[in-house]
Amino acid sequence: MTSGAHVRVEGVRKSYGGVVALAGLDLELRPGITGLLGPNGAGKTTLIRILATLLAPTAGEVGVNGWRASSTRDRVEIRRRLGYLPQDLGLYPRFTVFEFVDYLAMLKELEDPRERHRRVRAALQAVELEDLARRKIRTLSGGMRRRVGIAQAIVADPELLLLDEPTTGLDPEQRMRFRQLIAGIGEHRTVVLSTHLVEDVAAVCTAVVVLWQGRVRFHGSPSQLRKLADGQVWTSPEDGPGAVASWRTESGAYRVLGPRPSPAAEPVAATVEDGYLLVTARSRKEAAA
């Protein structure tokens, strides 16, 4: 069994015309599951696409196991170790599920048909699509298509798995199974999971990167992110004026993130989402200052 990839992102900048998507990123990703969090436009997808060798950075370098993405020869080596699920997933509608995953497996240099077919079946089983293997892709629902995308990403047992919004369109049960699947893969592989869903990150990630306006605002474990909010989460009968975020809960009380909103407020345990909200709020404040 191969091990996960060691990914180094050094001074990566990416700009589209005058718009800076990534502003000099330095990251080191090791085997395990890294969650990539950030608001819309933070640069998550740009970073994933650069890691996937689809985009060349304006400056800086990405290395995977010592191979440089800027080198044509090295890029092929990186791609040999890569599984990728894009945010905007496109599939061949006239192919069957099996044909499509098999097609991508061929492009991933799985030459031996018997072994390749075994792996395709295993990948489809992992995403619970084995019963739909002969169905035309055009007949599948959005969630099923997403699972086809996940199957093609994992079919070649990649050392580096890049997943951009993988749980979009999945129902809660499928999301739970997806988490189980990714957790298993992440034991030995490097998985980068870009998502809006903090609960996905909290559930399976061993590391979290929070991006904000193309910069890394946090890089640590989910528990470290959660700890940032320790002592700053309250349940209160009234909303606090200086709150980072607050919302009314089912009981009628407010859950407040920030300084103690009132003497009547009671402290509650922080979550990873609280930590994430705190990081983005601080980033926003710093930017405004």
Added chain:
Amino acid sequence: MSGIRRVEARHLARSPLLWLGFALGMWVIAGSLWSYWPSLPGEALLAYESGFLVSAGVVWAGAWLGLRDRVSGAADLVTVTPTAPWRLWRARLVGVAVVAAGAYALVFAATLAVSAARGGRGMPDLRLLADGALAVVLSGLVGVAVGRLSGSRVVALLAGPLWFVLCMVAGDPWGRRLSPALVQTGLPSAEFGFLPDPFWPHLGYLLGLVLLAGVLLLTLAARGGGQRPPLAPMLAAAAAGLVLVGMGGARLVAFPEAIVPLGPDRADWKPAAEADMVLADPSYAYPEDGRATACAGDAPSVCVYPTYGTGLARHVHEAVQPVAGLLGGLPGVPTRVRMVPVGAAICHGGELQMGEEDLRLLQPSRALAAHYLTCALGGSDDPELPHSPADHSRDAVRLWALLAGGEMTREELQRASDNDLWQLGLPGDRPPPAVAPALAMAALPVGQVRAELAPIWERLRAGTLPVAELPGQGP
């Protein structure tokens, strides 16, 4: 990459667009197939010219393949694989080529199978299979290029019909020669082949185009990807393509538009313009060359090229025998009908020479009999030639013979004469004045008419006999 080739070929083979082109080709072929006496060389050409309709479907299917990654949004998934884009596209193009050639080969084989089942004989020119297959393969590559370069569904949709129109509606001879599918001006001769024979240079020309299109598409695939195909084979293929296109194209444009064999020797094969002058001479006749050896019947005997077999000779004999029997033994009445490579009908020395194409065309027996009678009576089928009142005598006898020979009924003749004799499908365009005397003769016993015609026959053939002197015209 063999797996990719197989998958692409399998999907292309299931493309409804491809099968639309296939069905169109077969439909056109089926429409023409029963118009001709079956012969494998003739049907091979029919398959070649009509089978090219497959190319419209192949262009469509190729264009959708060229668009597929972009339109489906799967381009990213394909790009992040270690397979070099040019390798992927090479496999895809091979898949396209296999299916395109296969679809055309299927049209070709089906056409020949039907011909063989109808009794078609002879050796088809297999260059028509190779040339057509290359043309259809080229159309597939053009389709892929259109899809890749345009990225537009609308353009892809229009590509098939446009391609076909471009290939077929080439205005001048050069354009026709340089189009992927050669459009022949006439059927080839089973004995003489194609005159001129453009197929060897055209095969080279097409092969060159296929190579150039392949090189272009692989270069396009490698663009921006970083992984480039090996330079030496690409350069070699491009150079070979240029040489083949240049040399083949130069040979093709240098050919005359058509060559007509005025005799069996190559020295007698003339460009069409020169041959037309010779053929316009009424004294011209195609020399005896011993090629029409499949014969049937007697008085007259009918001889055709062996490719068509005695079946065609019997068919023609059955058509002309009823009228020939009425006039047998009279001076100038042909005793032989012979297939020749030129002209529609030449009458010379007691022989009716009929062009291969005309004889192969399944004309109504009435038309064949009328050709025979025109020769027997020494007249002309040509409606453009001026005719004297005396010509009505010949026309009347011709119409009588057709009536007496059972080729048409009195009612048909009467009905047609009220409108236009063309309705009877007869060669020539004579006015109704011949109809009444013909009907009058038909009212007499055949033996009596025959006996009364004998003494006036020479004057009738010379065109100097007035209608009033025909049998049954007396007071």
